[in-house]
Amino acid sequence: MEYLNDMALFVEVVKMRGFRGAAESLGMPNSTLSRRISGLEKAIGLRLLHRTTRKIELTEAGQLYFERCKRIVEEARLAHEQLGEMLARPSGLLRASLPVDFATIYLAPLIAEFAHEYPGISFEFDLTPRQVDLISDPVDVVIRMGEPPDSNLIARKLASLQRGLYASHRYLELFGEPDHPSQLTDHECLRMRGPGADLWTLSSAAGNEQVTVGGRFELNSVGMLRRLASLDLGIALLPAGIAAQDVSNGTLQRVLPQWQASPVSVYALTETRLLPAKTQRFIEFLRDKLECV
Known part of the structure; x- marks a missing residue:
């Protein structure tokens, strides 16, 4: 069972691209987090991360482990969330990538309304037109205008x-x-x-x-x-x-x-169909509002 906890720590380190950001997100000392990941590597018998003074990089084994662990951790969290009050009143940090002009001109009033309706959710927005990697970037959902590219991502149409x-x-x-x-x-x-x-x-x-x-x-x-x-x-x-x-x-x-x-067309792109309540509610809210235009 300790492996499950350390898997979650490892996934957060990769998502945040470093120990410092992950430690702040998890609310634990950086040194403790580093020691737990080192212990996980020792237990597995393989190096998962290349560490430098400036950044971390996944090893080949680390990339494979991350892809598997990310889904396990996500499903475990969803199992708890969907059984509890959070499904009705979601909370936590929602990370979204939004197109700059569409978000500023069009989405801002809708986001304000959503924030009032769900006071337990905090937000981190990346306003950019660039292609976002939902696997390696710390993003829960990407909103884009235009037809989505062919990929393994899940595309949900919000509006025309x-x-x-x-x-x-x-x-x-x-x-x-x-x-x-x-x-x-x-x-x-x-x-x-x-x-x-x-x-x-x-x-x-x-x-x-x-x-x-x-x-x-x-x-x-x-x-x-x-x-x-x-x-x-x-x-x-x-x-x-x-x-x-x-x-x-x-x-x-x-x-x-x-x-x-x-x-x-406007689409919401996610890595998986299994979404935490905060992301699920955000997508549903935008779809309901944008369908009216």
Whole structure:
């Protein structure tokens, strides 16, 4: 049974990428934690970690042991949690990776509401567009816009966000308002960087139109697209919820309102279907709220 406790300690050390962070998370002395892991290696008869003054690295045996232990520890914790009050009133630290602009503009009010509803949960957010490794990074859930990559991760769809064209009143006064998607070729179009950035497909009751667009700005931030559009620099293709505040205050207006692009999906990605209550409630809450948009 001591092995089970030491497995949990080992998993935390790997997740936190070091003894100091793990010791703080576990509320135990660094020296005690190091001694327990050394004892575990001695009992197994294999070195699990390469230790340096700056970081730790898993050995080949350590990587295999971590992958097995992580699931064992997680399932043991879930067995306790799902039988207790925590399922109804979850607590603990929720680590989530969120897309910067979507989180700042769209998710922040929902997160505030969730935090009020579940006061026992504390939060650690990593706002980044980078690909997160749910096995080695200390993250419980990743929220991403767009179709998820093919992988072994579990993807749960949270929402489909409607997208339309938006521009400032000043830009439209200067350059005119298009009456048909084909006229977008005569405009500055603010584009998200990536495959197909210059080819916009729009649909209406009249059918579908594909138009090749151009302009001086191509970037990887939907928040920056929204900001540049509000500064009279062109027409942007944005999720309606992202543009809603600017439309409400008159900074932006809908262009070609009868036309829209295909919705952009929002997904929650996790390593496993077996989720602790805090993560499960967070995903369910976001799905319920985002389904309304």
